[in-house]
Amino acid sequence: xxxPIRRLSVFALILIGILMLNITWIQGFQADSIRADPLNRRxxxxxxxxxxxxxxxxxxxxxxxxxxxxxxxxxxxxxxxxGGGLYTPIVGSFRTYGASGVEDTENTLLDGSDDRLAxxxxxxxxxxxxxEGAQVQLTLDPEVQEAGYExxxxxxxxxxxxxxxxxxxxxxxxxxxxxxxxxxxxxxITDLEDATNxxxxxxxxxxxxxxxxxxxxxxxxxxxxxxxTAAAAIExxxxxxxxTMDAPDRLSLGHDLPNATPGGTCNGGxxxxxxxxxxxxxxxxxxxxAIEMGGTALSEQATKFGFNPPEGEELEIPLGVTPSFAPPExxxxxxxxxxxxxxxxxxxxxxMAMVAAGVANGGEVMRPYVVDAVRDSDLSVITQTxxxxxxxxxxASTAQDLTEMMVLVTGExxxxxxxxIPNVQVAGKTGTAETGxxxxxxxxxxxxxxxxxxxxxxxxxxxxxxSGNELAAPIARQMMEAVVQ
Amino acid sequence: xxxxxxxxxxxxxxxxxxxxxxxxxxxxxxxxxxxGIAIAGLNLNGRVPSAMWTVGLTFGALSAxxxxxxxxxxxxxxxxxxxxxxxxxxxGVAMIWRLNASHEENIEGAGVGMQLVxxxxxxxxxxLIIVFLKDPRILQRYTYISALVAxxxxxxxxxxxxxxxxxxxxxxxKIGPFTMQPSEFAKIALVIFLASYLMSKRQVLQIxxxxxxxxxxxxxxxxxxxxxxxILVGWLLAIGMLVVLRDLGTSLLLFGTFLxxxxxxxxxxxxxxxxxVMFAGGATLAYFLFWHVRARVNIWINTFDQEVYEAVGGxxxxxxxxxxxxxxxxxxxxxxxxxxxxxxxxxxxxxxASIGEELGLTGLLAVLMVLGLLVERGMRIALAATGPFNKLxxxxxxxxxxxxxxxxxxxxxxxxxxxxxxxxxxxAGGSALMASWIMMGILLRISDNARRPAPQSIQxxxxxxxxxx
Numbered sequence: 001x002x003x004p005i006r007r008l009s010v011f012a013l014i015l016i017g018i019l020m021l022n023i024t025w026i027q028g029f030q031a032d033s034i035r036a037d038p039l040n041r042r043x044x045x046x047x048x049x050x051x052x053x054x055x056x057x058x059x060x061x062x063x064x065x066x067x068x069x070x071x072x073x074x075x076x077x078x079x080x081x082x083g084g085g086l087y088t089p090i091v092g093s094f095r096t097y098g099a100s101g102v103e104d105t106e107n108t109l110l111d112g113s114d115d116r117l118a119x120x121x122x123x124x125x126x127x128x129x130x131x132e133g134a135q136v137q138l139t140l141d142p143e144v145q146e147a148g149y150e151x152x153x154x155x156x157x158x159x160x161x162x163x164x165x166x167x168x169x170x171x172x173x174x175x176x177x178x179x180x181x182x183x184x185x186x187x188x189i190t191d192l193e194d195a196t197n198x199x200x201x202x203x204x205x206x207x208x209x210x211x212x213x214x215x216x217x218x219x220x221x222x223x224x225x226x227x228x229t230a231a232a233a234i235e236x237x238x239x240x241x242x243x244t245m246d247a248p249d250r251l252s253l254g255h256d257l258p259n260a261t262p263g264g265t266c267n268g269g270x271x272x273x274x275x276x277x278x279x280x281x282x283x284x285x286x287x288x289x290a291i292e293m294g295g296t297a298l299s300e301q302a303t304k305f306g307f308n309p310p311e312g313e314e315l316e317i318p319l320g321v322t323p324s325f326a327p328p329e330x331x332x333x334x335x336x337x338x339x340x341x342x343x344x345x346x347x348x349x350x351x352m353a354m355v356a357a358g359v360a361n362g363g364e365v366m367r368p369y370v371v372d373a374v375r376d377s378d379l380s381v382i383t384q385t386x387x388x389x390x391x392x393x394x395x396a397s398t399a400q401d402l403t404e405m406m407v408l409v410t411g412e413x414x415x416x417x418x419x420x421i422p423n424v425q426v427a428g429k430t431g432t433a434e435t436g437x438x439x440x441x442x443x444x445x446x447x448x449x450x451x452x453x454x455x456x457x458x459x460x461x462x463x464x465x466x467s468g469n470e471l472a473a474p475i476a477r478q479m480m481e482a483v484v485q
Numbered sequence: 486x487x488x489x490x491x492x493x494x495x496x497x498x499x500x501x502x503x504x505x506x507x508x509x510x511x512x513x514x515x516x517x518x519x520x521g522i523a524i525a526g527l528n529l530n531g532r533v534p535s536a537m538w539t540v541g542l543t544f545g546a547l548s549a550x551x552x553x554x555x556x557x558x559x560x561x562x563x564x565x566x567x568x569x570x571x572x573x574x575x576x577g578v579a580m581i582w583r584l585n586a587s588h589e590e591n592i593e594g595a596g597v598g599m600q601l602v603x604x605x606x607x608x609x610x611x612x613l614i615i616v617f618l619k620d621p622r623i624l625q626r627y628t629y630i631s632a633l634v635a636x637x638x639x640x641x642x643x644x645x646x647x648x649x650x651x652x653x654x655x656x657x658x659k660i661g662p663f664t665m666q667p668s669e670f671a672k673i674a675l676v677i678f679l680a681s682y683l684m685s686k687r688q689v690l691q692i693x694x695x696x697x698x699x700x701x702x703x704x705x706x707x708x709x710x711x712x713x714x715x716i717l718v719g720w721l722l723a724i725g726m727l728v729v730l731r732d733l734g735t736s737l738l739l740f741g742t743f744l745x746x747x748x749x750x751x752x753x754x755x756x757x758x759x760x761x762v763m764f765a766g767g768a769t770l771a772y773f774l775f776w777h778v779r780a781r782v783n784i785w786i787n788t789f790d791q792e793v794y795e796a797v798g799g800x801x802x803x804x805x806x807x808x809x810x811x812x813x814x815x816x817x818x819x820x821x822x823x824x825x826x827x828x829x830x831x832x833x834x835x836x837x838a839s840i841g842e843e844l845g846l847t848g849l850l851a852v853l854m855v856l857g858l859l860v861e862r863g864m865r866i867a868l869a870a871t872g873p874f875n876k877l878x879x880x881x882x883x884x885x886x887x888x889x890x891x892x893x894x895x896x897x898x899x900x901x902x903x904x905x906x907x908x909x910x911x912x913a914g915g916s917a918l919m920a921s922w923i924m925m926g927i928l929l930r931i932s933d934n935a936r937r938p939a940p941q942s943i944q945x946x947x948x949x950x951x952x953x954x
Contacts, residue, residue: 002868004749005880009864011745012887016857019891020850022898027810027846034811039794039804042812042824 041097048076048096048189053110053133053377055091055102057140062087063094063103063183068190079103079187085180086149089212090140090172090319090370093183095199096192101212102136102371105318109134109374109382116382132377139166139372139385143482144174144455151475152178152461158471160461161213161349164479167357167447167456169387170366172317174457174479175350177213216322218346219460222433223281223415223468224443225302225341227355227402228326230278232301233289234398241275241401245292247285254333257340259283279408281415281430283340290339295329298338302326304393305365306354307347317350317368324351342434352458354390356445359406360427360453363399365390403427407450410473416444418473424484425450428476430468439463444472448480455483500938503564504556510568511552514575515545521579521820528821529583530592536582543601544578551608558615559933563866566932569859570910570925574604574918576852577911579820580832580839587826603915607922614926621931622874624677628685631678636722638671643729656732666916668735669907672885673923675739676746680877682715683750687873690715691751706755716760719743724767731777734892734904738885740764745884746877785902802829806838806897810849817845832913834905837894853890856909860887866932875931882924 026034034040055063065077079094081087092101099107108114112121112133141164148162164174181202188195202210211217233239247266251257259266259282266272266282277285290298302308306315307326315321324347329335337343350368358365367390374382394402406427409416416430428446435441442464447456457476464471519541526534548571555567578597586595618624624631641658642648649659657664683690689712696706723740726732744760771778784800787793788807793800805828812823825831825839832839841849863883870876886909896903907917 001749001752001873001876004752005864005867005876008745008749008880008884009861009867012860012864012884013857015887015891016853016860018900019894019898020853022900023810023841023849023853023894024846026807026898027814027841027849031811031814034807037789037804037808039789039791040808040811042808 051132053135056137058142063091081183084182088180088183089177090175106136135375137373139171141173144479147478147482148174148176151478162459163214163349163353164457165353165357167360167453170368172370175214179207179209181209214349219441220433221341221347222431224429224431224445226286227429228302229286229339231394232298236293236297243274244271245285245288247272251284253336275405278405279414287336287339291336295335299328304391317370349458349460352445356447357456358393359399359402360447360456362396363394365393416469416473418469419477432467439465442468442471444468444476448484455480502560507564514572518575518579525583525821559929561936562929562933565862569855573910581913583821584826584832603918607919611922611926615930625681628681631674635671635674638667641667669916669920676881679746684874687750720763734906741888746881749880781902806835809842813842813845815846817843836911838897856890869935870931879931
């Protein structure tokens with residue numbers, strides 16, 4: 001009977017050997033990928049016990065951690081947010097099972113695990129001080145943000161987004177996405193089930209409150225894109241504001257392209273100047289300009305403003321920005337429509353704000369950013385964002401021409417009079433984009449003051465069904481007023 | 486007895502006691518236990534906890550008594566069994582203390598629950614067997630009583646009023662304040678039954694058969710239909726466990742042990758083949774018929790699927806265990822330095838995952854080495870044991886140990902579906918610990934008998950001699 005016993009003992013050893021090999025595989029080789037699995041919920045839950053740094057807007061905490069444990073028990077930090085849904089699109093939320101917004105992108109700094117904090121962490125270990133996360137200071141201007149958010153709330157049930165940029169630096173002063181949500185509802189650590197249910201409800205909400213429309217939703221930009229077309233006309237065709245182009249009442253582009261202006265004419269059917277075409281938003285002349293310069297010229301001009309980013313080089317502010325597209329068209333009909341911001345042209349609100357900001361800043365587009373500075377808990381600066389050029393989209397003289405034409409838009413006889421601010425020159429451009437449905441998206445982009453720009457904006461009202469002047473321009477005006485008045 | 490072909494290593498063991506070696510190893514086991522508690526306290530609280538002395542020395546005293554008892558009661562027994570078992574028991578105690586401490590406000594208030602009491606009870610059982618079971622072969626007389634005991638023990642939990650479900654598994658019985666897991670003892674009764682049954686029937690099972698040949702090669706040697714009865718009964722029992730008690734772990738353990746012992750008794754691989762085919766068939770059928778079996782398999786295959794993770798009774802525990810092991814890496818977080826206490830059943834079914842996290846791959850491999858050593862010493866005792874019954878009994882017990890570790894850690898590390906089973910000596914819980922020590926008692930008794938020097942004559946002449954035992 002000893003032979004089978006020996007064999008059985010070998011088999012028993014094989015069983016143990018399989019286990020040894022398998023745990024070596026798991027703990028020795030797979031450990032990193034298991035830790036990186038999204039189902040590893042420790043990364044978030046274990047940090048509940050450490051104080052996470054605050055996120056600040058204009059020196060005030062808009063996200064901070066508070067110890068909710070009773071006296072004497074181990075600390076458990078609840079993340080709290082101010083402002084309801086006001087800052088959520090940018091600040092994001094730090095949930096038990098994930099994070100979004102700045103909470104996500106600056107996570108390692110906020111929780112103190114970033115390499116840039118290594119020296120301080122080492123010092124804390126030696127001095128026995130409780131390690132704390134760094135504080136993240138945003139570029140947002142609360143007045144701009146509130147003006148935009150409240151204006152959307154006042155529209156009554158319409159969704160959309162608005163972005164305001166400081167044209168000279170690229171600092172994002174406002175980034176509104178509507179509807180938004182109160183991050184406090186999804187981050188409770190005391191009532192996890194409630195928090196999870198609320199999050200699932202937001203995920204399933206047809207109004208998509210979790211979507212940051214300012215950065216991550218593309219819309220056809222409609223007539224606001226005529227600024228890009230005009231820029232390309234001046235740059236590549238040597239046009240001036242006084243140059244004229246055929247502006248028939250109807251232009252045959254596959255099916256007829258009508259003029260958007262009431263009465264349906266730009267200059268009584270006669271060739272129209274570039275300046276007047278921008279002022280009243282003439283469709284047919286701008287479509288002809290696009291056809292005249294060709295698809296490549298138009299697309300390249302758009303690329304200089306930030307469209308068509310190379311793959312892998314999409315903008316991060318540091319939140320990821322969905323790329324905007326204006327591809328080079330060859331077909332005359334499609335190209336003509338691209339010249340007025342339709343067909344295959346699609347842009348995020350941030351992209352259109354960059355167009356306005358580029359014109360405002362003498363043709364130079366600054367790289368947008370929302371994190372101004374990161375400071376240690378003792379307020380020493382860890383990182384400070386310095387303004388950086390994204391591109392020289394147009395020459396300074398072209399920018400000057402564009403500005404002059406855009407000022408006409410908000411003036412008498414212009415298409416965007418609702419954006420006018422008393423005693424301040426406002427440059428702008430309206431847009432009413434076809435969506436393929438009954439309703440239209442209503443746009444406004446612009447900047448103020450025109451002679452010394454301090455703020456550039458882009459506003460889109462999703463399926464507003466009105467005109468850019470009617471719905472979007474007032475929102476843009478209120479956001480600009482928050483800066484210039 | 487054996488001897489098929491090649492010359493084998495000598496099976497008889499020399500009558501060396503080596504009790505001093507046992508003493509040294511026992512002291513090491515005690516020191517490791519105390520160090521484990523001390524490190525846990527330092528990691529959790531920055532101080533060496535008083536439990537290092539209270540728990541550590543209580544365990545040390547129990548171990549010391551056990552060692553002294555060995556010197557008197559089983560002086561020739563294998564010297565590695567007792568220290569290996571004590572080491573595993575001690576590591577378990579230290580780990581359970583550490584896990585309990587994490588759930589206490591003040592870790593000085595943490596204890597190891599009843600684990601020390603059960604260790605004492607287990608050791609007492611072990612030595613009662615060593616003292617009173619002078620010759621384990623008398624157990625042969627109780628072949629069918631053992632079978633009955635095994636079946637009754639297995640069925641106890643489904644008796645209304647007595648049975649007690651814990652987390653959905655109907656494995657416990659409750660008498661007054663005590664809960665017991667009778668299946669832990671059933672496996673011992675089953676091994677005893679199998680040893681004596683197979684002892685008496687093995688020649689029939691071994692020899693009679695009809696070879697099925699392909700050309701000159703014997704593909705498989707099929708037994709007679711009527712000899713299939715015992716394997717059929719074993720199979721039915723295993724499937725019954727699976728279906729009625731929903732206990733995949735015990736089902737797997739009992740049937741596997743049955744096959745292993747059948748093989749040892751008959752040396753016929755056809756039995757193993759038939760058994761495995763039957764089990765595979767039964768398991769496949771069960772997979773299609775019963776959702777709880779399907780759920781287990783789904784958890785095993787799609788462990789890291791979000792939906793499976795979030796389902797009630799889903800893969801969360803398994804994922805938490807694996808994540809813990811991943812955090813442990815090669816050298817572990819140190820006892821008390823990890824988050825092992827957050828995993829469900831961290832001190833019982835998942836104690837090896839807790840070890841993997843806090844002692845790392847290195848520590849878990851060391852524990853497996855000791856478990857393997859214990860198993861192989863058991864097998865060695867079987868080789869040297871006198872008589873087929875003792876050989877069957879001992880190899881059965883050794884195999885149960887190895888197989889149980891395979892089922893539990895294989896489940897945690899996704900070699901096989903997770904079934905919920907206890908790790909010998911380490912998992913928190915009285916029944917499992919007592920059963921493990923009872924098995925050690927049997928091993929030590931058989932080992933002591935086998936290595937005891939042959940009776941020596943104390944006179945020089947005459948046909949009738951006075952001998953000394």
